[in-house]
Amino acid sequence: MYRHWEITKDLYKEQLKWSLWLIIGVTIIRYILLGFYHVIGFEPEDLGHLLSMSIEPTKIFMLIIGLLSVYVFLTFFVQTGITRKEYYYGTAYSAIGLAITIPLIFLALFGIEGLFVLATPLELGYSHISFSGLVTELIAYILAILFYFVIGWFITSGFYRYGWLKGLGFIFTSILIVMINGAFWGEDIEIFELSINFGDIPFILSATLTIVLTLILMRVNRILTRDIKIKM
Amino acid sequence: MNSLEIRNVNLKYGDFKALDDISFKLKQGKTYGLLGRNGAGKTSLLSLIAAYQKQSEGSIEVNGQEVFENPEAMQQISFIYDQDYSEETEKVKKMIDAAKKYRPYFDQEYADKLIKKFKLPLNKPIKDLSKGMQSAFNVTIGLSSRSPITIFDESYLGMDVPTREMFYQEILQEQTHHPRIMILSTHLVSEMDHLFDEVIMIHHGSLLIHDNYEDFISKGIHITGNESVVNEFVQGHRVLKEQQLGGTKSSFIYGELTDHEQSLAQKNGLEVSSATLQDLFTQLTKEEDEDV
Numbered sequence: 001m002y003r004h005w006e007i008t009k010d011l012y013k014e015q016l017k018w019s020l021w022l023i024i025g026v027t028i029i030r031y032i033l034l035g036f037y038h039v040i041g042f043e044p045e046d047l048g049h050l051l052s053m054s055i056e057p058t059k060i061f062m063l064i065i066g067l068l069s070v071y072v073f074l075t076f077f078v079q080t081g082i083t084r085k086e087y088y089y090g091t092a093y094s095a096i097g098l099a100i101t102i103p104l105i106f107l108a109l110f111g112i113e114g115l116f117v118l119a120t121p122l123e124l125g126y127s128h129i130s131f132s133g134l135v136t137e138l139i140a141y142i143l144a145i146l147f148y149f150v151i152g153w154f155i156t157s158g159f160y161r162y163g164w165l166k167g168l169g170f171i172f173t174s175i176l177i178v179m180i181n182g183a184f185w186g187e188d189i190e191i192f193e194l195s196i197n198f199g200d201i202p203f204i205l206s207a208t209l210t211i212v213l214t215l216i217l218m219r220v221n222r223i224l225t226r227d228i229k230i231k232m
Numbered sequence: 233m234n235s236l237e238i239r240n241v242n243l244k245y246g247d248f249k250a251l252d253d254i255s256f257k258l259k260q261g262k263t264y265g266l267l268g269r270n271g272a273g274k275t276s277l278l279s280l281i282a283a284y285q286k287q288s289e290g291s292i293e294v295n296g297q298e299v300f301e302n303p304e305a306m307q308q309i310s311f312i313y314d315q316d317y318s319e320e321t322e323k324v325k326k327m328i329d330a331a332k333k334y335r336p337y338f339d340q341e342y343a344d345k346l347i348k349k350f351k352l353p354l355n356k357p358i359k360d361l362s363k364g365m366q367s368a369f370n371v372t373i374g375l376s377s378r379s380p381i382t383i384f385d386e387s388y389l390g391m392d393v394p395t396r397e398m399f400y401q402e403i404l405q406e407q408t409h410h411p412r413i414m415i416l417s418t419h420l421v422s423e424m425d426h427l428f429d430e431v432i433m434i435h436h437g438s439l440l441i442h443d444n445y446e447d448f449i450s451k452g453i454h455i456t457g458n459e460s461v462v463n464e465f466v467q468g469h470r471v472l473k474e475q476q477l478g479g480t481k482s483s484f485i486y487g488e489l490t491d492h493e494q495s496l497a498q499k500n501g502l503e504v505s506s507a508t509l510q511d512l513f514t515q516l517t518k519e520e521d522e523d524v
Contacts, residue, residue, distance in 0.1 A: 080334040081307040082334065085301060
């Protein structure tokens with residue numbers, strides 16, 4: 001009798017509650033910026049729409065909740081008679097759920113905003129947005145934030161299992177992995193004076209490479225936590 | 233009938249052996265006193281039973297099923313210990329609700345009774361509770377979860393005497409009405425010995441004693457009387473401690489007296505008295521350079 005769906009539900013609900021602060025925060029900051037764009041001195045169009053504007057803060061949010069996932073939840077669950085395997089699947093599934101839900105909420109808010117913007121003279125560059133572009137952006141968003149969660153989970157699993165010194169090794173490895181993942185999406189990366197640019201990679205290939213990297217990290221996280229000693 | 237069986241368990245950290253070839257079997261309805269000096273390996277052993285870590289060798293089984301990473305077996309075990317709550321911002325009520333959700337035998341009515349008894353403030357973050365209150369909270373979770381195997385490891389820290397007394401009363405009541413395997417690890421030996429049905433003593437990572445409480449303490453005997461008579465009488469017995477005042481000597485021996493020896497002691501005017509569990513524990517686990 002495995003209870004990972006129950007754990008998935010509970011973790012998803014708890015973390016979604018945390019994410020409301022992110023969603024409310026990003027939305028408020030957006031409208032403050034839009035309200036004072038002429039004072040601050042930028043074009044509203046440069047701010048991007050809500051979906052694209054929210055991706056960076058959401059990446060950080062997912063990294064943080066990934067970092068919390070072992071110290072906060074693993075200890076609690078094992079203390080409560082839950083196995084590490086149930087915890088692992090609960091954490092993985094809830095992260096996937098969250099990585100889909102958060103962008104969809106931003107997308108919905110973007111849609112609501114769109115209705116209001118039509119009634120104002122504000123130019124937010126909506127005319128340049130295509131449906132396929134939006135779908136691509138949404139998929140890239142989901143993959144990016146899930147990847148960041150898994151990175152946070154990887155770092156914290158390393159710290160929990162091996163202590164702070166070896167844990168630092170997990171941070172350095174993560175920085176490297178984040179850079180490599182960035183290169184999959186066309187970013188220039190420089191590692192020890194070695195400059196790498198994969199050039200213009202098709203979206204489907206970038207997405208596949210990030211999925212593969214995320215799956216590998218998830219597998220590593222399972223190996224790191226499957227017999228981990230619980231801190232008392 | 234629930235059972236917990238530990239067979240040839242070893243726990244190694246590199247070259248250090250924290251536990252060495254431990255074996256014993258525990259049965260439902262009994263309260264076990266787990267005794268050992270600081271660093272003897274008590275908490276290591278309990279953390280293995282609760283699947284907090286995996287033993288290096290041997291097996292730990294609940295009702296014939298290996299415990300580690302087994303959802304059925306892990307649900308049967310509650311391990312209550314002195315946790316660091318300095319950063320626990322969750323409120324008492326939320327933590328009790330979580331136990332209710334995940335602990336299959338949790339009894340809300342009993343939890344409510346204990347909350348009232350220990351005067352636990354439900355809406356206070358756990359980190360803001362006093363040490364004694366945090367212990368009362370732990371004990372409330374442990375008792376009301378009604379896990380078939382419940383372990384209390386020094387769970388009374390910070391509790392005042394009346395609260396500790398309430399805790400002991402609850403253990404006795406529970407064992408009468410909802411018998412489980414209860415393991416109590418403690419340093420307050422003389423205060424808690426009345427709760428024990430059996431005694432498990434660990435020393436330097438090895439099992440020193442696993443015995444019925446009454447049988448075990450009956451093996452600790454103080455023989456007091458004339459020095460030469462006492463010396464003659466204790467020959468062939470394991471002497472744990474000797475004390476002398478003038479011509480009177482008291483020897484603390486470990487073992488059983490035959491009927492013949494009992495009547496011999498009486499005939500020679502020797503005073504025979506039973507030892508306490510604390511006496512036995514102190515003497516059996518003292519180091520060579522210690523004088524206690």
